[in-house]
Amino acid sequence: MPGSANLGSFRVRIAHVTDFYLPRLGGIEMHIHDLAMRQQAVGHSVEVITSTPGPAEERTGGLRVHRLTETVAFPSMLHPAALRTSRLLLRDRAYDVIHVHAGLISPLAFTTIAAAGSAPTVVTMHSLISHLEPAFRILDTGFGWSSWPVVWTAVSNVAAEPLRRLVGTAPVFVLPNGIDVSAWQVAPKPRDPDEVVVVAVMRLAPRKRPRQLLRMLHRAHRALEPTFRLRAVVVGDGPQRRSLERYLRLHRMTEWVSLPGRLSRARIRSLFGRADLFVAPATLESFGIAALEARCAGLPVVARAEGGIREFVRDGDEGILAESDDGMVEAIVRLAADPAEREAIAAHNRAVPPPMAWPDVLQRTAAMYAIATNDVRPALTHNRFPAAG
CATH class of the missing domain: 3.40.50.2000 (Glycogen Phosphorylase B;)
Structure with missing residues (x-):
């Protein structure tokens, strides 16, 4: 399988898939950009697939961004053709790891999870979904998303708790946002x-x-x-x-x-x-x-x-x-x-620095990718920040 080597030592093709990205400004958008840039800086091949319209190429570092829509009223409102384009990208570019970033309303994210098939996939929930749990359960009845073979993560324990209730026995790890302290x-x-x-x-x-x-x-x-x-x-x-x-x-x-x-x-x-x-x-x-x-x-x-x-x-x-x-x-x-x-x-x-400095977050992210590729299965507890391994 592609990416079966240790992710911390070899060049890996990573796709970050998100409904929300620059030039739209917010915590999700900035975190994904910073994460992708830092992964690229250490030698990985990193691309972003997004439904947010904007420039095709990021100026800083030449990060490749695939824009699926030119103009829409809101980033989450997608034409079916855009969803089809994302599926073709995932198939044709043969990424080693697909990292999906989800929020409250993320049609691109959840369509990508369903289309990923056997590709190693990590999903990070960036929002609190506790007040929408009934809606997510209804969606699960129709699509069975909670049983998809992915590695589930959330940006905090608070965000992870409702997701754990929804996915049952599957572990949900905490993968926090990073910061340059x-x-x-x-x-x-x-x-x-x-x-x-x-x-x-x-x-x-x-x-x-x-x-x-x-x-x-x-x-x-x-x-x-x-x-x-x-x-x-x-x-x-x-x-x-x-x-x-x-x-x-x-x-x-x-x-x-x-x-x-x-x-x-x-x-x-x-x-x-x-x-x-x-x-x-x-x-x-x-x-x-x-x-x-x-x-x-x-x-x-x-x-x-x-x-x-x-x-x-x-x-x-x-x-x-x-x-x-x-x-x-x-x-x-x-x-x-x-x-x-x-x-x-x-x-x-x-x-006293917080426990979310970028070097630690990058290691934790690599640990999640390793689980997704079946390369390494470190002893992790999903109730605390995972150790890298």
Whole structure:
């Protein structure tokens, strides 16, 4: 079988299949691009197959990207011809490993899994599907996807739990997103001791709860004045932007809350250097790459306890995990009013790296590919991060 040699030592042909990819911006898109580029850098032959329209070739490193659609209303809305094209690509290019990246609505991903046949296939679930379990069970009745011979993985234990309930006895391993820890380590810049800067980075869409974030900030602002001045920067763009701008005007928040839109990684790093804490309001966060980047920059993270952020933020150590929006408001006020606690958490975050650095994630990914190709069957527990082997 192709790829039966040790994946860490030989050149392997890898296909990453995803409904969501650049130039669309988000955690899934950036992670897949970064993973593919790093695999290519160590000598593997890596290609991306996607339904997201955009340039045919990535500029950085010459990564080959197969675009199955030229223009669509949404990346997940596919013409049947595009699905047929993906099946032909998988057949004709004879990849050693097919790595499928799935989300809540991923027709390309699930069509690819069904079409992969005997090809070694690893599937990574990037979303929380607990609220859609009934729909996935209905799909399983018709297509039997839970019994497909693939290696199942998810980006966090939180994301893995509902998938484990759906696939029965098949193991579901945790394969987290990766991060370049050193790239996100930033030196804090001088700041006004009476001003507290809160930053959030997210897609301005209902699932990320940006409107709820503004409500929390409004309440925290009222609780802190006049002792501390609160300033907030919410980075990102999306369908709720105009609604959020109206909310800021209505509640007279425009002087201290800004919506700068999408920013480059360099500008986000610079912003982290001027910020005091990071807030992540989403309750359906499978991982939280922006929060991980902020944690590497040293920022205390305030987040909801339900999501995947708890994989790298422990309550009281790297930040505060709250059980409710009221709890998040209390956490923001608490950290804003206590610079000593903020600095203690920041010092810890700068000194202790998270367990998702790229070298470790690449090894874990290779371990999943090895299982898929029947090359190596390391002793892995699917309830924790797998050891590479």
